Amino acid sequence: xxxxxxxxxxxxxxxxxxxxxxxxxxxxxxxxxxxxxxxxxxxxxxxxxxxxxxxxxxxxxxxxxxxxxxxxxxxxxxxxxxxxxxxxxxxxxxxxxxxxxxxxxxxxxxxxxxxxxxxxxxxxxxxxxxxxxxxxxxxxxxxxxxxxxxxxxxxxxxxxxxxxxxxxxxxxxxxxxxxxxxxxxxxxxxxxxxxxxxxxxxxxxxxxxxxxxxxxxxxxxxxxxxxxxxxxxxxxxxxxxxxxxxxxxxxxxxxxxxxxxxxxxxxxxxxxxxxxxxxxxxxxxxxxxxxxxxxxxxxxxxxxxxxxxxxxxxxxxxxxxxxxxxxxxxxxxxxxxxxxxxxxxxxxxxxxxxxxxxxxxxxxxxxxxx
Amino acid sequence: xxxxxxxxxxxxxxxxxxxxxxxxxxxxxxxxxxxxxxxxxxxxxxxxxxxxxxxxxxxxxxxxxxxxxxxxxxxxxxxxxxxxxxxxxxxxxxxxxxxxxxxxxxxxxxxxxxxxxxxxxxxxxxxxxxxxxxxxxxxxxxxxxxxxxxxxxxxxxxxxxxxxxxxxxxxxxxxxxxxxxxxxxxxxxxxxxxxxxxxxxxxxxxxxxxxxxxxxxxxxxxxxxxxxxxxxxxxxxxxxxxxxxxxxxxxxxxxxxxxxxxxxxxxxxxxxxxxxxxxxxxxxxxxxxxxxxxxxxxxxxxxxxxxxxxxxxxxxxxxxxxxxxxxxxxxxxxxxxxxxxxxxxxxxxxxxxxxxxxxxxxxxxxxxxx
Numbered sequence: 001x002x003x004x005x006x007x008x009x010x011x012x013x014x015x016x017x018x019x020x021x022x023x024x025x026x027x028x029x030x031x032x033x034x035x036x037x038x039x040x041x042x043x044x045x046x047x048x049x050x051x052x053x054x055x056x057x058x059x060x061x062x063x064x065x066x067x068x069x070x071x072x073x074x075x076x077x078x079x080x081x082x083x084x085x086x087x088x089x090x091x092x093x094x095x096x097x098x099x100x101x102x103x104x105x106x107x108x109x110x111x112x113x114x115x116x117x118x119x120x121x122x123x124x125x126x127x128x129x130x131x132x133x134x135x136x137x138x139x140x141x142x143x144x145x146x147x148x149x150x151x152x153x154x155x156x157x158x159x160x161x162x163x164x165x166x167x168x169x170x171x172x173x174x175x176x177x178x179x180x181x182x183x184x185x186x187x188x189x190x191x192x193x194x195x196x197x198x199x200x201x202x203x204x205x206x207x208x209x210x211x212x213x214x215x216x217x218x219x220x221x222x223x224x225x226x227x228x229x230x231x232x233x234x235x236x237x238x239x240x241x242x243x244x245x246x247x248x249x250x251x252x253x254x255x256x257x258x259x260x261x262x263x264x265x266x267x268x269x270x271x272x273x274x275x276x277x278x279x280x281x282x283x284x285x286x287x288x289x290x291x292x293x294x295x296x297x298x299x300x301x302x303x304x305x306x307x308x309x310x311x312x313x314x315x316x317x318x319x320x321x322x323x324x325x326x327x328x329x330x331x332x333x334x335x336x337x338x339x340x341x342x343x344x345x346x347x348x349x350x351x352x353x354x355x356x357x358x359x360x361x362x363x364x365x366x367x368x369x370x
Numbered sequence: 371x372x373x374x375x376x377x378x379x380x381x382x383x384x385x386x387x388x389x390x391x392x393x394x395x396x397x398x399x400x401x402x403x404x405x406x407x408x409x410x411x412x413x414x415x416x417x418x419x420x421x422x423x424x425x426x427x428x429x430x431x432x433x434x435x436x437x438x439x440x441x442x443x444x445x446x447x448x449x450x451x452x453x454x455x456x457x458x459x460x461x462x463x464x465x466x467x468x469x470x471x472x473x474x475x476x477x478x479x480x481x482x483x484x485x486x487x488x489x490x491x492x493x494x495x496x497x498x499x500x501x502x503x504x505x506x507x508x509x510x511x512x513x514x515x516x517x518x519x520x521x522x523x524x525x526x527x528x529x530x531x532x533x534x535x536x537x538x539x540x541x542x543x544x545x546x547x548x549x550x551x552x553x554x555x556x557x558x559x560x561x562x563x564x565x566x567x568x569x570x571x572x573x574x575x576x577x578x579x580x581x582x583x584x585x586x587x588x589x590x591x592x593x594x595x596x597x598x599x600x601x602x603x604x605x606x607x608x609x610x611x612x613x614x615x616x617x618x619x620x621x622x623x624x625x626x627x628x629x630x631x632x633x634x635x636x637x638x639x640x641x642x643x644x645x646x647x648x649x650x651x652x653x654x655x656x657x658x659x660x661x662x663x664x665x666x667x668x669x670x671x672x673x674x675x676x677x678x679x680x681x682x683x684x685x686x687x688x689x690x691x692x693x694x695x696x697x698x699x700x701x702x703x704x705x706x707x708x709x710x711x712x713x714x715x716x717x718x719x720x721x722x723x724x725x726x727x728x729x730x731x732x733x734x735x736x737x738x739x740x
Contacts, residue, residue: 015724019638023631030624060559062529063467068477070439070465072561096439097466099432099609106609108437160431175617177437192429192441196561239468239477243545246698247406250691251621254399261392262632268385269639317624325616354384 009270009298017305020266024306025313027259028340032314033321034255035336038248040329044174045240046233048112051124051171055210056085057232058200058217061225066095066232067110067177068239071198077221081200084220085213088205091120092197094187097177100158102148108177109144111158113187120201123181128152129167135186138163141178142170143326158182159190175327176240202226256347263306263351267299271355275362283364292356296349303348311337375667378644386672389636393676393714394683396629400710401684401702403621406544407614409692409699413543414610415603417481420493420540423460423571424580425587426602428595435464435569436546436606444565446594453587455578460490461567463556469509469549470526471517478513478547480527482556489571491550492538497521500536500550507532508550510542512696527551528559542697626717629676633721637669641725645732653734662726669722673714681707 011017043050045067049057058081063069075092082090094113099106114121116132123131127142129152138158140150145168150156154165163182172179182190184197204213210228217226271278278291318330379386414436418426427450429440447461463482468475483491485501492500492508498521500508507525509517514537517525524531532551541548557564574583580598588596597605641648648661684707688700 013642015728016635016639016642019631019635019724023628023635026624026628026631030628033624060528062527062559065468068466068468070467070560072559074561097437099434099438101433104608106434106605106612108434108609108613158431159429175613190431191439192443192562192566239475242475243477246695247544250406250698251399251403254395254402254687258392258395258399258628261388261395262628262635265385265388265392265632265635268388269635272382272385273639273642321620325620327616328620354388358384 007301009274009294013273016269020270020302021305021309023262024259024266024303025309027255027262028307028310028344029313029317031252031255031259031343032310032332032336032340033317033330034248034252035339036314036318036330036332037328038244039333039336040331041174041176041244042237042240043331044329045176046236047171047174048110048179049229049233049236052121052201052229053124054120054201054229055204056202056213056217056226057229058202058224058226059232061223064225064227064232065235065239066199067236069235070096072193072196073198073200073224075195075197077224078200080220081202081217081224084216085202085226086205086208087202087213089118089120089203091115091118091201092184093121093199093201094184094191094193094196095198096187096191098159100144100148100156100180102150102156105148107144107147109141109180110177111187111191112179112181113184113191114181115184120203123169123172123179125170125172127168127170129165131167132181132183133166135183136161136163137166137182139167139169139181140165141172141180142168143173144178144180147327161186161190173327174329175325178327256343260347260350263299263303263347264354266302267295267351267355268358270298270302271295271358278359279362279364282362288360291359295355295359296352299348299352299355303344307341307344310340372667375664375671378664379668379671385636385639389632389672390675390679392632393629393673394680396625396632397677397680397710397714398684398687399625400622401681401707402687402700404618404706405684405688405700405702406698407610407618408701408703410544410546411607411610412699412701413541413697414546415606416540416543416546417548418599418603418606421489421571423489423573424599425572425574425584426597426599427459427570427572427587427591428568428597430593430595432595433597433602433605434609435602436609440464440568441562442567442570442594444563446591447565447567447570450570450572450587450591450594453583453590455575455583455586457573457575458488460484460487460571461553461565462490462569462571463553463560463562463566464568465556465560467527467549469513469517469547471519471523474517476513476516476547478549480556481548481550482553483550484553489573492536492541492548494539496537496539498534498536500538502535502550502552504552504555505530505532506535506552508536508538509534510547510549511537511539513542513547513549516542516697543699544697547697626713629714630717630721633669633672633676633718634724636672637665637722638725638728641665641728648729649732649734652732658730661729662722665726665729666719666722669718670715673718677711677714
């Protein structure tokens with residue numbers, strides 16, 4: 001029966017084991033958090049479109065995003081669109097990026113103007129307060145309000161107009177641009193949109209065909225594109241990813257290198273601690289391959305424990321980060337965990353190179369030195 | 371004691387190298403994140419800083435260009451032109467848009483400039499001409515490379531092919547790429563009157579004091595916000611800093627934890643390895659505090675080398691990334707590097723606690739065991 005050498009080595013020193021596992025875990029958690037941050041950023045920015053609950057969005061051709069584009073369409077085509085699409089409900093919204101300022105505190109926000117009567121395009125999760133009734137009212141994201149020190153009942157200024165805060169929304173925070181909602185006429189006036197809107201929203205009758213509705217709209221109005229919300233969200237994601245992926249990938253790359261260094265350090269120090277014992281094994285006939293297998297097994301065991309710790313650390317850190325900084329939506333997908341598990345295997349093998357090379361250089365005679 | 375600490379560390383150079391690399395990479399992560407934000411500030415205000423306009427006009431309630439919207443009605447520009455002491459006012463339109471070529475798409479800001487205007491367009495042209503007519507565009511030379519296009523080629527913007535008539539320099543940054551097209555064409559796209567503007571650039575007459583003129587303009591134009599160039603640029607920098615501050619804090623915290631664990635792991639294993647020697651010193655009369663100084667010295671030496679290596683590496687990484695991807699300008703402020711030293715020293719002190727407590731509990735008799 002073979003001796004489980006790798007397992008014994010790993011569990012021999014409890015203090016070192018804890019430090020090693022925590023170090024590897026922290027490195028893997030850092031990678032997972034960065035991936036979660038990236039995913040969360042994109043999902044937070046497309047949260048509005050994801051929750052619109054409409055069948056089609058009519059947008060200016062060439063401006064097929066909501067966050068990443070500035071569509072302008074005439075408001076007067078509203079009835080035609082409704083008829084062409086055989087829609088049971090239609091609404092329109094104005095959307096623009098503006099800066100919300102309270103004292104010295106500045107936040108870029110996505111301002112949405114919707115029609116309270118239709119309810120189409122309204123916030124999907126009202127935390128506190130009530131929905132809009134008047135043109136001088138505003139709904140703010142909960143985190144934005146907290147950060148700016150604003151509460152329900154306060155008056156805020158936006159684009160030189162005063163608005164009463166009547167409600168606070170949830171699920172609308174993002175460090176890039178949280179959402180705020182006003183009535184469509186208020187948004188049109190503030191943004192200088194004369195008889196124009198950004199998007200027309202359409203809920204079709206059950207019997208209506210989506211493709212037929214799209215064709216009818218685009219044939220009648222060549223400057224208009226009728227798109228499903230998923231496609232708009234996808235366009236926004238791709239547009240934001242084209243901007244944000246590069247810097248995040250640089251950070252991910254550095255984080256992966258840190259992870260490899262930490263694993264290598266763990267594995268290397270473990271080998272160095274037992275250099276005499278490895279030499280003894282070599283002296284009694286253990287083949288280099290056998291020793292290499294022990295090193296890899298040990299590294300794998302350490303990194304497996306590190307992976308479990310890392311995933312737990314990542315999920316708990318994500319929860320802590322979102323509690324402390326609600327503008328960060330850290331979404332750790334199961335898919336990311338799988339990717340990290342595979343990445344960890346590659347990192348482990350890379351990290352084992354140095355200790356294996358060190359083992360190859362052991363002089364068996366050193367074992368018998370005093 | 372310092373000599374002993376140094377010997378302990380350098381006795382195993384590979385372990386020391388891995389450990390120093392781990393600490394250095396944690397610092398690289400901290401510096402690169404802050405550097406990305408600092409670099410993006412530069413690009414975000416490049417247009418404001420480089421246009422020769424000491425005074426800027428915008429919609430009342432607007433004080434930023436980045437991630438913002440502004441609308442100035444034509445009559446307000448006419449009103450502004452009546453004020454004495456103004457050489458000229460150049461209105462520009464400003465909106466977001468996706469520049470596309472094949473499968474590549476880059477989200478950027480589109481500036482509509484009047485072909486006859488002396489200012490408002492690209493400030494550094496490297497090839498071709500500026501002042502775009504309808505269907506023409508000026509883009510940054512690096513952006514052209516990214517899109518795989520050259521002077522005379524076409525890019526798609528708002529579903530319309532635009533011929534590249536000029537290549538500029540200095541306006542392709544993360545989240546703040548600029549492209550210049552014909553103002554009238556953009557006004558049609560934005561559904562605003564051709565004489566409307568988003569922002570207006572004001573040049574005072576010679577011998578007119580810009581400060582006094584700006585103050586006079588603000589009092590005579592209550593429907594507009596009048597800002598001086600430096601104030602306007604500072605407002606955008608302030609916005610980006612406020613956006614970045616929390617994300618930098620969150621990422622730094624993670625990097626500090628990783629650094630802490632790497633230092634802790636290194637010093638702990640080095641201490642374990644030398645348990646006999648420490649026991650010997652204890653048996654010879656060295657007290658716990660002297661030995662703790664050795665441990666702390668090892669930690670501080672590792673951290674100091676890690677910081678030195680990390681700072682150098684961060685500058686190297688920043689230069690390399692900016693060379694490979696010029697839109698990702700990473701600016702590392704030497705003061706920010708120095709600011710990390712006290713924090714990392716504290717982290718190092720904490721990391722030395724575990725090995726120091728191990729030594730405190732060490733039995734001097736260990737030195738005499740077989």
